[in-house]
Amino acid sequence: MHEFSIIYNVLRAVEDVAKQNHFNQVDKIILxxxxxxxxxxxxxxxxxxxxxxxxxxxxxxxxxxxxxxxxKCLTCQKEFEAKRQTYICPHCEGIKLEILSGKExxxxxxxxxxxx
Amino acid sequence: MNIKIMQKVLQANDKKAGELxxxxxxxxxxxxxxxxxxxxxxxxxxxxxxxxxxxxxxLAIIEGDVETxxxxxxxxxxxxxxxxxxTNGACHLESVSLEKALATFDLDHLDLIFVENVGNxxxxxxxxxxxxxKIGLLSVPEGDDKVLKYPLLFQEASLVxxxxxDLLEISGFRLEQFEQDLYQSRISSQxxxxxxxxxxVSRRGxxxxxxxxxxxxxxxxxxxxxxxxxxKTKGINQLKPHLPLIQISCKTGKGMQAWIxxxxxxxxxxxxxx
Numbered sequence: 376m377h378e379f380s381i382i383y384n385v386l387r388a389v390e391d392v393a394k395q396n397h398f399n400q401v402d403k404i405i406l407x408x409x410x411x412x413x414x415x416x417x418x419x420x421x422x423x424x425x426x427x428x429x430x431x432x433x434x435x436x437x438x439x440x441x442x443x444x445x446x447k448c449l450t451c452q453k454e455f456e457a458k459r460q461t462y463i464c465p466h467c468e469g470i471k472l473e474i475l476s477g478k479e480x481x482x483x484x485x486x487x488x489x490x491x
Numbered sequence: 492m493n494i495k496i497m498q499k500v501l502q503a504n505d506k507k508a509g510e511l512x513x514x515x516x517x518x519x520x521x522x523x524x525x526x527x528x529x530x531x532x533x534x535x536x537x538x539x540x541x542x543x544x545x546x547x548x549x550l551a552i553i554e555g556d557v558e559t560x561x562x563x564x565x566x567x568x569x570x571x572x573x574x575x576x577x578t579n580g581a582c583h584l585e586s587v588s589l590e591k592a593l594a595t596f597d598l599d600h601l602d603l604i605f606v607e608n609v610g611n612x613x614x615x616x617x618x619x620x621x622x623x624x625k626i627g628l629l630s631v632p633e634g635d636d637k638v639l640k641y642p643l644l645f646q647e648a649s650l651v652x653x654x655x656x657d658l659l660e661i662s663g664f665r666l667e668q669f670e671q672d673l674y675q676s677r678i679s680s681q682x683x684x685x686x687x688x689x690x691x692v693s694r695r696g697x698x699x700x701x702x703x704x705x706x707x708x709x710x711x712x713x714x715x716x717x718x719x720x721x722x723k724t725k726g727i728n729q730l731k732p733h734l735p736l737i738q739i740s741c742k743t744g745k746g747m748q749a750w751i752x753x754x755x756x757x758x759x760x761x762x763x764x765x
Contacts, residue, residue, distance in 0.1 A: 377614035380581065380585070381500055398492075411646075481498065481500065
């Protein structure tokens, strides 16, 4: 259910940026979402369509880039992708690790039409 | 026209949370954010905790609920300030609503604020509300597989409480599995490492569990078992404290002492901080 809150925050931020840049229409919004965030892309799309009505983002395309969970092993210094929630280095079975990506919740960019 | 933004989606929430954290730091008030599924015993835990602390510390509660003031009513009997936030459908608390709740308290005369978040294991973990600690509460009947299913909470939490341990025997809850998952899931960019399983095993052999608090289980900055063994013998200073797990039963009162001790230590830390 946090998808609705996320979209609400996205719409607000996009509105601000669009105004600053004198957009009268937003065509596309690109989000970067890490897989650790447990956000469902389909549900995010649904929340976006339901919430963007009557905003500057109405009708815009929402593109979601899912960012994989990448981890660096601090023992052997190798990097790997955590496919499931098992945090053990596949190279040396080390468990002292550092998350490099996967926690993102970012608005990457927007595309739109400037008012003449 | 394309504009690169690269802005955090929850930037507005995080900014407000930062302001609240700064305010509470000035006022030297500890704020803990209790997060669990519905029915794990958040309200009951508070009902059992408050009588043990209220003569010694000045307490307040922020009660988050989707609808109704039922929990707030249950907590109203203690004569301490209770602020109710009805989220009207939202599944978590956000920093903006916290600000309103805090405004109803006299912050010059408080030591500890409990926030009872909306019952949910996913979303509350996502939203910073300016708390000092997120506390993940899990109860035995929910099952031992929740750690890996809800990883964010267990990475964000400073403390995990396992409630309803009076049901351990009849529930089939695998405590070992739960602990294993807890330590394995614990990775973080802040340099907190998961427990070294070799230490867990070697220590488990002889040492008795002190009221369920695994303070004796420390992680080592090296996963080489031999080095770890050496470091262990060198003394506690070589070891880094780890995510503590406290096992309690609100029904029998078992483990409550450890929980109270944890809170008191955190209150001391906060009041003595500059």
